[in-house]
Amino acid sequence: xxxxxxxxxxxxxxxxxxxxxxxAGRRGKLINVYxxxxxxxxxxxxxxxxxxxxxxxxxxxxxxxxxxxxxxxHLTHAQYVLRQHVPSxxxxxxxxxxxxxxLAAWQGTQFFSTRERAALAYADVMTxxxxxxxxxxxxxxxxxxxxxxxxxxxxxxxYNMNARVLQALELDLEPLAP
Numbered sequence: 001x002x003x004x005x006x007x008x009x010x011x012x013x014x015x016x017x018x019x020x021x022x023x024a025g026r027r028g029k030l031i032n033v034y035x036x037x038x039x040x041x042x043x044x045x046x047x048x049x050x051x052x053x054x055x056x057x058x059x060x061x062x063x064x065x066x067x068x069x070x071x072x073x074h075l076t077h078a079q080y081v082l083r084q085h086v087p088s089x090x091x092x093x094x095x096x097x098x099x100x101x102x103l104a105a106w107q108g109t110q111f112f113s114t115r116e117r118a119a120l121a122y123a124d125v126m127t128x129x130x131x132x133x134x135x136x137x138x139x140x141x142x143x144x145x146x147x148x149x150x151x152x153x154x155x156x157x158x159y160n161m162n163a164r165v166l167q168a169l170e171l172d173l174e175p176l177a178p
Contacts, residue, residue, distance in 0.1 A: 003169045006035035007094045015041065022048055032172050033036030033080070054158050058151040062093035067103065067116055068123050068155055070095075075127045083173050115143040123156045 009019055009030065013058035015038055022034040025048065040157045055065065066089060073081035102109040106120050118139040125136050127133075140149060 002036060002037055002172045004039060006032055013047045019045060025052065032174055036169060036171055052160065055171060059148055060097065060151050063095060064116060065155065066090045066093045066095055068119055069159055070100055070103045071106065071120055071123050072127065072156065072159035072163065075124065075158065076167065078166055080161035080166045080171050080173055081159065081163060117174040119141045119152055120128050122152065128158055
């Protein structure tokens with residue numbers, strides 16, 4: 001159970017406009033992360049705008065983005081992230097379920113291109129060690145231009161932040177779709 005009670009639409013008519021905006025941007029449903037964040041409306045707005053920019057306003061392709069996000073879910077044990085992305089978002093961006101499963105321990109699999117593996121190694125070291133060795137960064141720089149390096153780095157940093165917030169507040173998972 002979440003450590004902070006989730007905001008219910010009927011109890012906060014003053015937040016109706018924000019709730020409608022977040023619902024429209026999230027497949028028509030006010031998801032739990034926004035029910036939690038709406039305790040601080042300015043932070044909810046900032047989170048929404050930042051998440052949309054990270055996910056939809058970069059030059060990173062959807063497949064790579066989902067690979068990194070799912071890996072981040074595994075690295076940080078963020079079940080909320082995994083539930084949000086697997087299977088619906090991941091499959092929509094071209095991943096298979098075996099690939100999603102393989103992201104728990106990607107190094108020993110036959111999946112993922114050299115470019116994707118560079119991004120995964122970068123995500124791993126940014127999350128586990130924070131300091132990125134030159135060799136890892138050089139491999140990222142071989143596959144991504146400067147803009148994409150910034151976008152990839154911010155994507156990884158964002159999902160590290162997300163996981164820490166979600167884990168600390170023990171946010172409830174969304175119900176499985178029927």
